[in-house]
Amino acid sequence: MSVRHSLLALLQEQPRYGYQLRAEFEQRTGSTWPLNIGQVYTTLDRLERDGLVTNDGDDGDGHVIYRLTSSGAEEARNWFAKPVAATNPPRNELAIKLALAVTLPGVDVQAVIQAQRSASMRSLQDYTKARRTTAAHDRPEDTAWLLVLDSLIYGTEAEVRWLDHCESRMLQLSTQNAARPLTRSVGDSALGAEADHIIHNHGGRK
Amino acid sequence: MSQVLQLEGVGRTFGEGATSVAALRNVSLTINAGEFVAVMGPSGSGKSSLLALAGGLDRPTSGEIFVESTPLSRLTLNELARLRRRAVGYVFQDFNLVPTLTAAENVSLPRELDGVPVRKARRQAKDALRIVGIEALADRFMDEMSGGQQQRVAIARAIVGDRHLILADEPTGALDSATGDEIMGVLRHRADEGSAVMLVTHEARHAAWSDRVVFIRDGRIVDQSEAANDPASLLAQSGL
Missing domain, CATH: 1.10.10.10 (Winged helix-like DNA-binding domain superfamily/Winged helix DNA-binding domain)
Incomplete structure (x- = not known):
């Protein structure tokens, strides 16, 4: 900011x-x-x-x-x-955490995803509730605040969708290779590619 | 707060032996009057099975389901049908309205089937249409209404005659985003007025209208998230 x-x-x-x-x-x-x-x-x-x-x-x-x-x-x-220039790519703790989770042994990736999804969903519920309550007043002076809330809602919604996407990719991968559980081993090239995929497909907030 | 829907250790298995598939396993869930609960999960996770069981459209293979304190397993099929008509309203993605009937006739139909005199049923239908904001469209046929208006008719049908449990299965699936938000607003309002609402959806933005989100995977509840009572608390946490 x-x-x-x-x-x-x-x-x-x-x-x-x-x-x-x-x-x-x-x-x-x-x-x-x-x-x-x-x-x-x-x-x-x-x-x-x-x-x-x-x-x-x-x-x-x-x-x-x-x-x-x-x-x-x-x-x-x-x-x-001038448009706002994002650093390239923005440092995103969640994307980094997921990328490491899928490539390190002993990490329950589904649990990491679900814990984040619950937290993000809770934020989305709060933003939506705040937007509903604020919009009900129908006051012109709330316009800027409603737009900020919309931004938070869209950003968090994108994060939840990305988490869903990560989960379905991981399930796809584990179905393709049933011998390979969701808990990963180091040096797995398919998982290195998956970590790249996660980083490059992240459309969430900074 | 009174419990409208209660599931205790509910399981549902299809088929037998080696080929059996467990759609739900040991699910316990309570929804109170005035509460809006969203159920989310990937395809095949058991969301729709849960909704069908909650409304008495299907029977569990284990556990018990209570609707307004009545245990569904003790009811005969006729009693179950009667309870569904009296207490439970369904809202589906494709509306499930009768195209040859007007909006008012669609809404009054379940009341008339339940033996309520036509005039009284029509009056109740008008009341329900007023509650969802389309009383003026009571005499329209379905092909004269938009998707959002038809879904409002479906919600009116779900609440007609003072029913307090609304079960909605992807009700915004056939609607654009803005109309979907409007429909969520109607369901939210019904919960605020005392109904118990259970919504199955894969859309996070719609689930966010609820008080509680239940996450289901492989037939099990794996997590839940509740909205904060005080929306102002979000100000403290959103230091982006």
Whole structure:
């Protein structure tokens, strides 16, 4: 998450002080990614150092008001214009765990998959419940939060589907070679390929 | 909270001897009034067998099933049929509606078969159609309705006459994603109003509307996940 660009984007709307920026950010994202006020001020200091914001001094109530410079406005516009670049491929603990589980001896792969599926399903239930409850209020100010929830729902749904896919691949493999149980031995080339398959087919969240 | 459906050590085996296949093994599960439970599992895991047993469409080879505290094994076939009509509503993927009947007639049919006077059965059907939000379509035939509207008719038929156990087998399978969500909303609302709902699905996004997800594999319940009582708790955990 780019705190730097989020603050620049909020300053596009109007000049603001640190606490206002934090409140606006959290209100628009449903407090999903809480911001530490210290992190906000550190980021503002760096933005000022880089010439992207300037401060107007104290507003009389003890608040230091920040506004965008023309370079800052351009940086904010560029942020919206450019797609988010994922690191290639994103480091994904779950994909790494599964890839190791299928290639190491003594790991019950089905149990690993099921434990994750239950946890992911619980998250999906919670997100869905929160979305239902929020949508029932039918308030325009909830739009941003509902979109964040949708993102969480789609991401978690993709993760569950990928887990289903992993399980069916493992079952396929064990059916093809009944002598080879789901608990694996090191150096198994078919399983090395399977680990590659798992990593490259993962469409879940970061 | 009252138990609407209870399975105790239920097993179902098809065939005998070396060629027998165990579809369900020692399954115990309770669904209370006001609870929405989703059953998930791979193809052939026993999901649909579980649903058929829960609704008295099939008999277990071991264990006992209670619907509203009545043990199904002690009922004659006629008594079982009567209990099904009185207490259990089914919703299927392909709707199973009669195309030559209107929506209201489809919904009132099980009541009329149960001996309820036609006028009263039609009034109950209108009430059920109102509950699922399509009272205005009561006189339409099935080919005049969308898939989502037909599934609402099927849900109205499942709840008509104050039935409190709804068993749904992949009810969104023939619907697009948005309409599927609408149907989940209707089932969720029925549970919130006090019905017990059991949904069989392979779609995680639809199972997520439930209070509890039961995972089944090789005829056994292998895990369950329950939604948090306080959705706000998710804020703390989603530090992505």
